[in-house]
Amino acid sequence: MPLSPLDLSLTTLRDLTGNWVRSGLTALGIFMGVAAVNATLNIDTIAHRVLQAQLAARDNPSVTAVVSGGRGRPAVEFDAAQMAELEQSVPGVASLSRVAYLWRVSEVRGAGTVTSNFQAMSISATYQRTTGRQVLEGRFFDAEDFDAFRPVAIIDTVLAQQLFETASPLGEGIFIDSTRFTVVGLIETKNIEGNEDGEPSGTLWVPEPYGNILTGSSRTWRHLEVGLRDLNDYDTVPDQVVAQLEQMFPGYDVYTWGNVQDLYEEDQRQQASLRVLKAVGLLSLVIGGVGIANITIAAIMERTREIGLRRAIGATDLEIMAQFIAEAALLSLIGGTAAVATVHGLTKVATTTVFEAPYEFNWRDAALSMGAAFGVGVGASFLPALRVTQIDVVQALRGE
Template sequence: MGLPLPDLLLMTWRSLTNQWLRSGLTAFGVFMGVGAVSATLNIQAITREQIELKLAARDQPFVIPHIWAREGPEPEINAATQKSLQDSIAEIRTISSISQVFNVSNVQYEAQEVEVNARSVSLNYLDTTGRNVLQGRFFDQADAEQYRPVVLVDEQLADNLFQGESPLNKAIYASGNRFVVIGVMETKSNSDWESAGELWMTETYASVLSGGYNYDQLQISAHSLTQINTLSEAVENFLLESYPQAEVYMQSNAEDLLEDLEVQQIASAALAAVGLIALVIGGVGIANITVAAVLERTKEIGIRRAIGASKLEVMGQFILEAMILSLLGGVAAVGTVHGLTRVATTVVIEAPYKFSPRNAALSMGAALAVGVGASFIPALRATQIDIVKALRSD
């Protein structure tokens, strides 16, 4: 006859507390292993959030190829080459062009004059960078074809230049040229591309300002941050094959993020190894305590079997003991690591962190897996004890 669940839990708890030192050391082994697992997951979450925040503050990950000839005319990456490039490399999301407008360094609105970083861009610039137009609109085909003197400014330049006024349809002046502001884009940075404000114009109008000279660069965006290295290598190889007499240098706006990602992977791997070792040690402890419990309670097992307890019920009791130790060690580990992480990310260093139920569930899952796995074989042996011999044992 099987025991009711409350009686089974009470019996299990008494069995554990009767050997409190052994039970405590076993739970501590689980605590160390789950703590390492929980810390690994927290570090991964914090680093991932930091990278996401940095990504949100800049354009989507892209590379810029710089190509020049060792001798002869400089190679020109025309539209046909760009299409072939995009068709050949799966990691490419979009390709746009951008150029510094060197003869525009300051802009003026009424009596206010501000330093500016001026660039000309292609019509698919938003697709490549992922920037949003906050007010007004972006350039259209007519702006480019009709050489309209229109510009977009970023939030920073709008605040500095217009002092709280709406910049839309306002006339500004730069290098003796009058421009009309048609839109405001969000302010973002790209590594070392810092300025007091940004201004964009069409490639066609920038060509007029520079007397027909353009120093266009390709912005080649990837589908994700993790593809940047692969994308950069593929673009470099393509250009070297297309222009064998040229040299190619690749630049990216995500080099620092890739370094952060690499550091996170190394730290996670090290902590995961420590966690695995600690979990194995905790599992050995659980296996030992289960073996000892089976040997010490052989007569009790015989009595329970004699009065009708099934093999599954006997086996379940020992697995339940291991699960309780695992739960105690796991809960203590998750709570401790959460508290230490909270203190570390608010007092020691400033970093984004919030409690993750998913990570806590994964940590507890690891604890239960160790408990059940380590106790399974000893608990199975308990069901194979001969009832008559067990009743005769002292």
């Protein structure tokens, strides 16, 4: 007589509660494996969020390239054709922009306040796309600013605070030497590598053509900002940029440095550690699966007569298999649920009392952990349950 789903559930619960010690030890094995997997996933998620927060505090991942020919050689200007060739030749490059530090600009005046705690730069039109800087008020430079040599400027929040305190800087004038620049945009302040805990200095940007006027020369020593598509591109892009620039400018020296080298190295160390933790978690799950397989085999041997009787009165092989697989799956889900709940509680306590970290319960990680528990339970019990179909009914009734 076939078992209904309700009868199957009740029979499964009866068999599991009939031997609490065995069922508890089996669930404990799954608990340990799922706890290791879920804890690893939580660590991975926390590390990723911390990294993203650190990246958000800086400009987009980029590599700065300088081409120097020494004395007697003209400075490299990086025209549009050269920049396009570099972008097409090096995979992983998202954007390129020219930047020049205006070393001769030592102070700026605005609203009756003078400050020298800032840096001034002239930039190309692609600077915002390369760095990812967000305009908080006003606008970024447009084509007319470059073509018409407009005396306009963009400042960051730190320089705005220094010059205008809480007032909006938009439309206000700032003076570099005797030249008046109109502030057209307020842009966010970003950290630089290794200076997260320091006080950032203010920053002033002017269009590239006007930068040449401020330096008193039509040609300004510039460097190239190479924006990366992804942090992982930092592994290959710098070397490829150097090789391409050396090919484009033979006899010149090429120097590069990045704004996220420390974060890239930290990410690589974390990924190596996580791979080890994931391997340990999977090994724990495998051990739990072996325990389930052994328990299923023992249960089949103990209930051989019951199996024979049920088959004799009409139970199918599939129904018999389903009973043992259901028992293993239920134990796996119990152990997995307890593991996910325990790891969540411990992680929440650790990230609020022991150290601060951006942790929230992640349903995707929980689902992966529970899926792994269920898969191990069903997979480990399948082959032992399959042996049920090979048991001779007469021998089973005899208890052989």
